Amino acid sequence: xxxxxxxxxxxxxxxxxxxxxxxxxxxxxxxxxxxxxxxxxxxxxxxxxxxxxxxxxxxxxxxxxxxxxxxxxxxxxxxxxxxxxxxxxxxxxxxxxxxxxx
Amino acid sequence: xxxxxxxxxxxxxxxxxxxxxxxxxxxxxxxxxxxxxxxxxxxxxxxxxxxxxxxxxxxxxxxxxxxxxxxxxxxxxxxxxxxxxxxxxxxxxxxxxxxxxxxxxxxxxxxxxxxxxxxxxxxxxxxxxxxxxxxxxxxxxxxxxxxxxxxxxxxxxxxxxxxxxxxxxxxxxxxxxxxxxxxxxxxxxxxxxxxxxxxxxxxxxxxxxxxxxxxxxxxxxxxxxxxxxxxxxxxxxxxxxxxxxxxxxxxxxxxxxxxxxxxxxxxxxxxxxxxxxxxxxxxxxxxxxxxxxxxxxxxxxxxxxxxxxxxxxxxxxxxxxxxxxxxxxxxxxxxxxxxxxxxxxxxxxxxxxxxxxxxxxxxxxxxxxxxxxxxxxxxxxxxxxxxxxxxxxxxxxxxxxxxxxxxxxxxxxxxxxxxxxxxxxxxxxxxxxxxxxxxxxxxxxxxxxxxxxxxxxxxxxxxxxxxxxxxxxxxxxxxxxxxxxxxxxxxxxxxxxxxxxxxxxxxxxxxxxxxxxxxxxxxxxxxxxxxxxxxxxxxxxxxxxxxxxxxxxxxxxxxxxxxxxxxxxxxxxxxxxxxxxxxxxxxxxxxxxxxxxxxxxxxxxxxxxxxxxxxxxxxxxxxxxxxxxxxxxxxxxxxxxxxxxxxxxxxxxxxxxxxxxxxxxxxxxxxxxxxxxxxxxxxxxxxxxxxxxxxxxxxxxxxxxxxxxxxxxxxxxxxxxxxxxxxxxxxxxxxxxxxxxxxxxxxxxxxxxxxxxxxxxxxxxxxxxxxxxxxxxxx
Numbered sequence: 074x075x076x077x078x079x080x081x082x083x084x085x086x087x088x089x090x091x092x093x094x095x096x097x098x099x100x101x102x103x104x105x106x107x108x109x110x111x112x113x114x115x116x117x118x119x120x121x122x123x124x125x126x127x128x129x130x131x132x133x134x135x136x137x138x139x140x141x142x143x144x145x146x147x148x149x150x151x152x153x154x155x156x157x158x159x160x161x162x163x164x165x166x167x168x169x170x171x172x173x174x175x
Numbered sequence: 176x177x178x179x180x181x182x183x184x185x186x187x188x189x190x191x192x193x194x195x196x197x198x199x200x201x202x203x204x205x206x207x208x209x210x211x212x213x214x215x216x217x218x219x220x221x222x223x224x225x226x227x228x229x230x231x232x233x234x235x236x237x238x239x240x241x242x243x244x245x246x247x248x249x250x251x252x253x254x255x256x257x258x259x260x261x262x263x264x265x266x267x268x269x270x271x272x273x274x275x276x277x278x279x280x281x282x283x284x285x286x287x288x289x290x291x292x293x294x295x296x297x298x299x300x301x302x303x304x305x306x307x308x309x310x311x312x313x314x315x316x317x318x319x320x321x322x323x324x325x326x327x328x329x330x331x332x333x334x335x336x337x338x339x340x341x342x343x344x345x346x347x348x349x350x351x352x353x354x355x356x357x358x359x360x361x362x363x364x365x366x367x368x369x370x371x372x373x374x375x376x377x378x379x380x381x382x383x384x385x386x387x388x389x390x391x392x393x394x395x396x397x398x399x400x401x402x403x404x405x406x407x408x409x410x411x412x413x414x415x416x417x418x419x420x421x422x423x424x425x426x427x428x429x430x431x432x433x434x435x436x437x438x439x440x441x442x443x444x445x446x447x448x449x450x451x452x453x454x455x456x457x458x459x460x461x462x463x464x465x466x467x468x469x470x471x472x473x474x475x476x477x478x479x480x481x482x483x484x485x486x487x488x489x490x491x492x493x494x495x496x497x498x499x500x501x502x503x504x505x506x507x508x509x510x511x512x513x514x515x516x517x518x519x520x521x522x523x524x525x526x527x528x529x530x531x532x533x534x535x536x537x538x539x540x541x542x543x544x545x546x547x548x549x550x551x552x553x554x555x556x557x558x559x560x561x562x563x564x565x566x567x568x569x570x571x572x573x574x575x576x577x578x579x580x581x582x583x584x585x586x587x588x589x590x591x592x593x594x595x596x597x598x599x600x601x602x603x604x605x606x607x608x609x610x611x612x613x614x615x616x617x618x619x620x621x622x623x624x625x626x627x628x629x630x631x632x633x634x635x636x637x638x639x640x641x642x643x644x645x646x647x648x649x650x651x652x653x654x655x656x657x658x659x660x661x662x663x664x665x666x667x668x669x670x671x672x673x674x675x676x677x678x679x680x681x682x683x684x685x686x687x688x689x690x691x692x693x694x695x696x697x698x699x700x701x702x703x704x705x706x707x708x709x710x711x712x713x714x715x716x717x718x719x720x721x722x723x724x725x726x727x728x729x730x731x732x733x734x735x736x737x738x739x740x741x742x743x744x745x746x747x748x749x750x751x752x753x754x755x756x757x758x759x760x761x762x763x764x765x766x767x768x769x770x771x772x773x774x775x776x777x778x779x780x781x782x783x784x785x786x787x788x789x790x791x792x793x794x795x796x797x798x799x800x801x802x803x804x805x806x807x808x809x810x811x812x813x814x815x816x817x818x819x820x821x822x823x824x825x826x827x828x829x830x831x832x833x834x835x836x837x838x839x840x841x842x843x844x845x846x847x848x849x850x851x852x853x854x855x856x857x858x859x860x861x862x863x864x865x866x867x868x869x870x871x872x873x874x875x876x877x878x879x880x881x882x883x884x885x886x887x888x889x890x891x892x893x894x895x896x897x898x899x900x901x902x903x904x905x906x907x908x909x910x911x912x913x914x915x916x917x918x919x920x921x922x923x924x925x926x927x928x929x930x931x932x933x934x935x936x937x938x939x940x941x942x943x944x945x946x947x948x949x950x951x952x953x954x
């Protein structure tokens with residue numbers, strides 16, 4: 074598996090094979106950005122107000138173990154949450170892309 | 176009831192008139208007051224104090240006047256809000272008019288000019304009603320919006336050109352750090368400019384929200400919220416023309432993306448409607464700036480490509496709008512902005528990997544295929560560790576791994592590893608962006624190292640990293656060990672010797688489970704043969720030297736190997752043990768207790784692996800009764816489960832395996848009555864082959880990115896713990912029949928018989944391995 078191979082797989086999955094490379098780059102880049110932002114929002118949605126202050130305090134300490142403990146305590150199903158967010162964004166994108174097509 | 180109401184009215188009037196008369200309750204009796212009230216009432220009929228009219232009528236008139244005042248106030252607020260919206264619309268129309276002029280589209284230009292004139296006329300009407308209207312202020316607002324918009328667009332184009340130029344340089348020379356810096360800078364500037372453009376586009380949304388927030392203002396005069404709503408509807412009915420409504424219906428997209436619809440009346444079913452729709456689409460696309468292309472590329476697009484890009488832009492726009500709305504609700508706008516800024520510092524070619532990982536995370540590895548999952552993990556791990564911050568990445572990756580294994584009770588699969596890699600990197604980017612102190616020691620903070628660039632830009636197949644690329648990984652002291660091949664050695668046995676005698680001997684020799692030891696040895700062996708051709712991996716001569724220094728110095732790799740072994744549950748460890756026994760792997764370095772476990776028991780235990788491991792399992796062949804252990808395959812052939820070895824070169828009837836690995840000899844190694852092989856390459860290929868076949872039969876790819884897909888291995892897991900006999904005796908329902916057919920095909924193609932009590936997965940792997948080994952031996 075190399076970069077080109079990965080690229081070809083993703084292009085096929087996204088159905089953007091017929092587009093110029095520049096457009097493909099932009100679409101993939103934007104899609105990833107939206108997913109990342111969506112994950113960020115999802116994390117914030119799960120955090121209660123008091124946990125946000127604690128989050129910043131932990132950040133100031135720069136301790137990885139603390140942040141891990143914090144996330145496990147406040148968002149125990151983090152993996153499922155992330156999967157869900159990715160799916161949601163992709164479905165939203167695909168549905169609207171198709172809607173536009175229709 | 177009427178009496179009560181009358182009393183209440185009287186009481187109210189008495190109170191009011193006490194105030195009018197300046198009389199306190201202590202100073203006048205009710206009778207006196209009533210008398211005074213009557214006089215005043217009578218005088219009011221004549222016009223109050225010196226006037227005419229009844230008090231009740233006056234009171235009603237006052238109340239009505241108050242309600243009217245509120246209505247007027249509400250209408251004025253509405254007008255002011257409408258005026259704000261119109262100002263925005265005028266500004267936007269002017270921008271579009273300029274675009275049409277630039278494109279030399281006369282008809283469209285005229286259309287926008289007409290619409291501007293209509294909007295200005297409406298603006299004048301509103302200004303005529305609003306007392307404090309200041310036209311010059313309005314023009315300033317319009318001009319400000321236009322200036323911001325035009326300037327932003329100009330800047331963005333310039334930055335985009337700079338970015339493209341830098342990217343071109345990078346493609347020619349990925350090591351050009353100056354170009355990398357230019358690209359990053361231009362990207363960040365484009366992001367900032369794009370945000371500015373969005374702010375301008377969002378002005379209308381703010382206006383609309385203000386408008387909706389206008390409350391009912393004076394409950395004391397019984398002007399309820401419901402009445403306010405009714406009034407508003409009435410007002411809208413009076414002011415909105417049928418044409419406006421038609422336009423709004425024609426462009427539902429406007430509401431979805433929260434851009435204020437044009438309130439300018441236009442003619443239905445005309446070129447104007449189409450132009451307006453096109454305009455709205457353009458506003459949607461430009462306002463969120465999802466896919467910006469260089470003018471050359473934009474100009475070169477075919478109609479089909481343009482249509483596809485439009486669809487993608489729209490899908491991305493809506494997705495992004497939704498995220499933004501959620502961010503506003505969750506008070507996470509600033510957090511999202513920071514994450515976006517960090518993400519935009521990532522060079523484009525890295526984003527492909529990031530995207531791949533994320534998509535697999537959401538859609539499941541089936542979407543992109545098992546090959547992708549296995550191959551991409553190594554690359555992703557390297558790149559994401561760099562992008563997301565070494566320490567954070569490692570922390571989150573371990574966290575996800577731990578949660579997965581705790582949940583399933585099984586070692587993490589390759590697919591799960593890939594998902595976790597992508598998710599850990601995403602988490603690392605998010606946390607790193609929000610808490611900069613967390614990434615002080617990472618690549619993200621200091622720039623992408625050349626090592627990663629070189630690695631990533633390589634066109635070579637991906638292999639695990641040979642050097643730790645991240646500073647955070649603890650330094651390890653050089654650990655040297657060179658193995659020298661002796662008679663009978665394989666890479667596997669050399670790896671085992673290196674572990675028992677080399678720098679990790681203390682750690683390794685403490686492990687008493689043979690399955691765990693084999694897991695680690697196998698990891699080392701896999702690393703040794705990575706990147707080798709099949710021939711190279713099989714070739715080892717007496718006296719050949721194998722240097723383990725690189726592997727042993729890769730502390731993360733070694734840690735993972737040991738951690739993976741420790742994470743095996745007893746069943747997994749036993750299963751690995753059994754595989755090793757079946758392959759005739761020597762018992763080097765095992766404790767006496769473990770070596771007491773008989774080979775026969777381990778290979779052929781019918782039911783319980785724990786029993787096998789403890790030596791309590793039933794001997795394989797002692798209970799064999801031919802009539803009960805015969806099954807009939809799809810071809811109609813009846814086969815008994817027997818230790819008897821059948822040497823056959825029968826040609827396969829169905830190609831369950833690729834032609835190149837079909838059996839053409841029977842050179843498998845016999846062990847305790849069953850045909851098997853000790854060729855690790857054949858075993859490895861067989862496992863992959865069986866996995867792929869199962870996925871091809873029961874895996875479902877689904878739609879977009881595999882959404883709605885199913886994992887074939889999960890479907891098959893209902894059968895993998897059953898014995899071949901059990902499955903062949905099941906009712907031939909659809910899935911049962913498919914598994915029965917699969918077993919039949921495995922037999923027909925390999926002529927390898929199942930042994931009594933052998934589990935389905937074990938049989939498939941073994942038979943396929945024998946078939947592959949025959950092919951390799953004879954090629």
